[in-house]
Amino acid sequence: MTYPFNGLVIGQAGRATRALLDRLLDEANTDFPTWVALVLLSDADIPENELVGRLAERLKVDRAEAALTVARLTQEGLTGPGLTLTQEGRARFQHISDGVDTIAALLYGDLSAEDKQTAGRVLAAVTARAEAELAA
Known part of the structure; x- marks a missing residue:
């Protein structure tokens, strides 16, 4: 078929x-914007101005909306001084990340390695082209 x-x-x-x-x-x-911020902060602390910019770019929102998401991180106790993930922030990131892994295994687990590589390559190319078009 x-x-x-x-x-x-x-x-x-x-x-x-x-x-x-x-x-x-x-x-x-x-919410989704908070999840994206947690992903960005999961590897390293990012200065606030840079985090706001990266969120705005990834979420396709203006800097003011991205700044509200960054402020919420601290209000919710997910980040502390210097936008470092708190224990609660790391725990929330890990819980959701584990869930994402479960979803990926459910959706892609039985596909061949070759199919996954092809899908990854094609989707990355499509994303890059869409990003370039949006930037133009």
């Missing part, structure tokens, strides 16, 4: 996958 490769099927896959992530985030009492 052949399957169409078009914007509709890509969009459906993206929306279905995002719905699973949104369900996980709801269970963790975390």
Whole structure:
């Protein structure tokens, strides 16, 4: 059986996958912008101005909206001084990250390594092209 490769099927896959992530985030009492900020901070502390810029770019929002997300991190006790993840912030990141791994295993686990490599390469190329188009 052949399957169409078009914007509709890509969009459906993206929306279905995002719905699973949104369900996980709801269970963790975390909105998507906060999750993106936690991911960015999971590897290293980032100066506030840089974090605001990176969030604005990734979320396709203005800097003011991204700054509100950064402020919420501290209000919720997820970050401390210098935007360092607190124990609660690290625990929340790990809980959601583990859930994302579970979702990925459910959706992609039985695909061949070659199919996963191809999908990863194609989606990275499409993302880069879309980002370039948005920047133009």
